Amino acid sequence: MVATILRDPDAAKKLFEAILDSPNGKRSLSRLARTCRAMSEPALDVLWRELDSIVPILGLFPNAVLKKAKRPGMGFARIPEESDWDLVVKYSERIRRIAYDELANNVAASVFPILDDHRPTLYILPQLQEIIWRAESPAGLDRCSMFLTPHLRSIQLEVGANFKQAQMTAFLADMSSRSLLTFFSFNSPTSLPEAFTELLIRQEALEKVILVAPGALSAGVGRWASNLPNLKSLQLDLTGRSSIAVEGFFDDIHPRSGCSTPSSISTDSGIFSGEELDFSELRKSALRVTEDRLPSRTSFSQLKRLQLTGEAGNIAVFLRHLPSPLVQLDLVIEDPPDNADWQDLSVLVSEEFSESLQALRISATGASRFADLVRTTSRAEPVSRRLSLEGFTDLPRLTRLEVDLPESVIFLPSDLEAIALSCPRLEILKLCPLARFSHNSMGPRLTLDHLAVLTKRCKHLHTVGAVFNAGEGSREIMASQAYSSCSLVRLHVGHSWISDPLQVSIFLSHVAPRLENLKSFQEKNRPGFNEANAKSWQTVSDILPHLQQLRYRERTFAKVAEVTYPKTVDVGIDATPVLVNRGVTAAGPRMCSQEIQCTPALVSRSVDAVKRSISISVDATPPTVEMAVEAKPVMVSTEIDATISFESKEIDATPSPESRENRIMSSQILQQLYLIPSILGFVSFLYKYLITYPLTISSRVGLQLMARPTTRFPFNTKPTGFSLDRAANRSTASSDTSDITMETINVCH
Known part of the structure; x- marks a missing residue:
């Protein structure tokens, strides 16, 4: 049998879901997943499909990463490395729904930044489809952003009162831009953001919308909800709203007729503006009488399920304007x-x-x-x-x-x-079925005879839950088979009163011969528990199956006794057919020839399509101007007389006898002084030929090279060459250059 179930994935999935819904279902399913490899994967898929918290995800990290292995929600002891995410990535593919409640305080706030900053993949839960998020602070709402994926289809938000419009607007804008939803629920004690409809304008695939917040009955929200093409389920809260406010939900959906409506009734009496009267009852009566309903044919075209919360009068006003x-x-x-x-x-x-x-x-x-x-x-x-x-x-x-x-x-x-x-x-x-009646009261007004009225007229009734005052059934019902229901299989009597268990069992075996489940409250700690009634109903549950079996046998015997053979009679029938001859004149059809002249009227038209052209010439010759610039250098000739003047003096140099020795010494000194001019002459020679001449020659050559490009020469003429001879320098010194020649400087040898 197990092999047969595993061959059909749908059957295995249904089986595991039934196990999960049973008491201690998660524990049983986890044990079943560890039984064999063939059942491990489908069982784990069902077990990890829906999580009520993110604590099981944190428990997939190694124990060395967590502060406490048995309490993963306390946070991390260190930053998870890439290898620490292997098990998380493996099981994250199975998760389809996750829930988070900030008030539960079972997960440390430091966990979320670490998950967001060090996740190895773009999305922690890539296959996530549904989020249930309850936040009391803006920080708790921001933690939801890391779980927004392109596969997300359902978001249920329940926020507290500590939110500003800008914070909620930013989150809704991020959510709407990153996902395409089919189910959106918003529950908040504060009003909706002003740009709520603009933020969700992209969510055209919404099929179910729940809005429980002030401002949900505005005309803009009504227009947005009515234009959703796939909207099938809508839930609104009308608690504490006036009838005019409820009617305002449809202001932008259908046009006004211009007549006086209940919303146009003034609360001012017209006599004393300070004294206002209460016209609430008048509005309600006017809304009952007037049926000014002009709904648009395209508004709420697919709406099938509606849930409204509030007073019965406001609900009636809303339903009057709903065309679906x-x-x-x-x-x-x-x-x-x-x-x-x-x-x-x-x-x-x-x-x-x-x-x-x-x-x-x-x-x-x-x-x-x-x-x-x-x-x-x-x-x-x-x-x-x-x-x-x-x-x-x-x-x-x-x-x-x-x-x-x-x-x-x-x-x-x-x-x-x-x-x-x-x-x-x-x-x-x-x-x-949960109602309870005290012994001092009159008790339940319904009896089992009234249940028989339902079984007689409602042939498809299979489940009934109500509180009865069970007693002996009437003889009229017991004698008629029309009150016996073949479809009623479940009966929940709750805190019903009972007098005689045997008579009740006999009556139920007749009215509901196929009853399978008879349920009553047996818990002693439940308010309104009556021990005598509980024991009597338990007795009925024990007796009823045997009576049903007995009645089934009796019906079987009755069916056999009623079988009788039909009476046979020989009857002869004349089967000779009656023949009739009939003729039908089939004259040829009448022909009619008709001609229709359909010569089309032709009109000849010509269109002059000669393209006009204009020839324009533009003189694009650039203007030129010729200018001559005289760049002749200005030469200045300067002469300096450097002749040394000599002055002759006669000195008596005859030495005295007393200074012979002095003369000898002076003569030696003079001999040495005679060598000074020779030395000076040699130095002057070196200075003249090694230093002065090279500098003079290079300066002249440089001046000639600088002056050559700017000098104009007539055609068929050549510039005169420059000679470095001493004679040429002497002849052109006064006219060609302003340099001072070395020959004009007399040097003392």
Whole structure:
């Protein structure tokens, strides 16, 4: 059998999902995944498909990376390396849904920056399709950004009150640009961003939208929601809104007629502007009377499921303007509802959605359930009020009707008769099965005889949940087989009262011979528990299967006894056919020749299509100007008389006898002084030929080279060469150059 299941992936998936939904399902499925390799992969896929926290993902890291291996949410002891991500990457492909709750405080805030900065892939969960994120701070909402992937299809956001418009706007813009959603839910105590519709204008594939926030009933949101081409499910909160505000949701959807509408009723009396009267009741009555409904044919074209929360009067106003044929309607109303508003709502549902509505659920708001919880905690007696179902008159397609209210739990036999007449195709009926009645009260008003009315008219009814005052059934019902239902298999009686278990068992074996599940409350710690009733219903559960088996045998015997052979009679029939001759004149058809002249009228037209051309010449000769510049260098000749002047003096140099020795010494000194001119002459010679002449020659050559390009010569003439001879220098010194020749300088030898 196991091999057969594993051959069909769909069958294996259904089996593992059933195991997961059972008590301790995750533990059982994890053990099954470790049983064999053939069952490991499909079991792990189901086990890791939906996670209620990111703690299991953190537990995939090695123990050395985490601060505490048994509590991965406390954070990392060190930065994970690339090899530490192997197991995370392997299992991340299986995850399809993840949830996060900041108030749970089971994951340290330091974990998210490390995951975001050191992830080895672009997306941590590449196959993620659904996110459920509850944040109380902007930092908690920013952590959701790392899980936004192109495969994401569903986002459920629940944020606190500590958010600014700019922070929410930035997140919605990022989310809308990175994903294409089919389901979007936004729950916030603060109002929607002003640019909410512009931020989600790209999300045209939305099929389900939930908006529970102030500003969700604005005209802009209504226009945006009505234009979604694939919108099939819508949930709105009308709590605390006026009828005019609810009507404003449709202001931009359908045009106004120009007539006086309830929204145009002024609250000013016109006499004293300071004294205003309350026209709320007048508006409600006007909304009931006026049926100014001009919905657009294209608005909410695909809407099939609708859930509205609030007062019954506001819900009725909303449904009057809705043009869609709803299939499922969920009403979360304030309990107890106003009697007049509830009657209008029930009649409106029967009139507007009689041909399409298949499921109707009525439950209480959170505030109503909280009030009931407070009464239960304080040991107070439950408050029982009547909720009339007689307003539902014509719902031929309705298959599911559920009512779950904490206070409006009293139902009369007329309610069941109205349901049986208006809902012939009903399959599931639940009328406050959790209700409890104290012994001081009158108890439940419904009996098992009234259940038989449903089994007679609703042939498809298979599940019933209600509180009965069970007793002995009537003889008329026991004697008729029309009240016996072959479809009723589940009966939930809750805190029902019971008198005689045997009589109840006999009656149920007749009314519901195929009943498989009889459920009642057996928990002693449940509020409203009655031990005597619980034991009696347990006795019914034990006796009923045996009585059903007995009745089945009796029906089998009755069928055998009723078999009789039919009487036979010989009858002769004359089967001679009657023949009739008939002739039909088939004259040729009449021919008619008709001609139609269809000569077309022709018109000849010519069009002059000569292209006009213009010849334009442009003188593009650039203007030139010739200018001559005289670049003759200015020569200056300068002479300097460097002749040394001599002066002759006579000196008596005859030495005296006394200074002979001095003369001898002076003569020696003079001999040495005579050598000085020779030395000076040699130095002068070296200076003249080794230093002065090369410098003079190079300076002259440089001046001639610099003056040559700017000097103009006539044609057929050549520039005169320059001679470096001493004679040439002497002849041209005064006219060609301003240099001073070395010959003009007299040097003393």
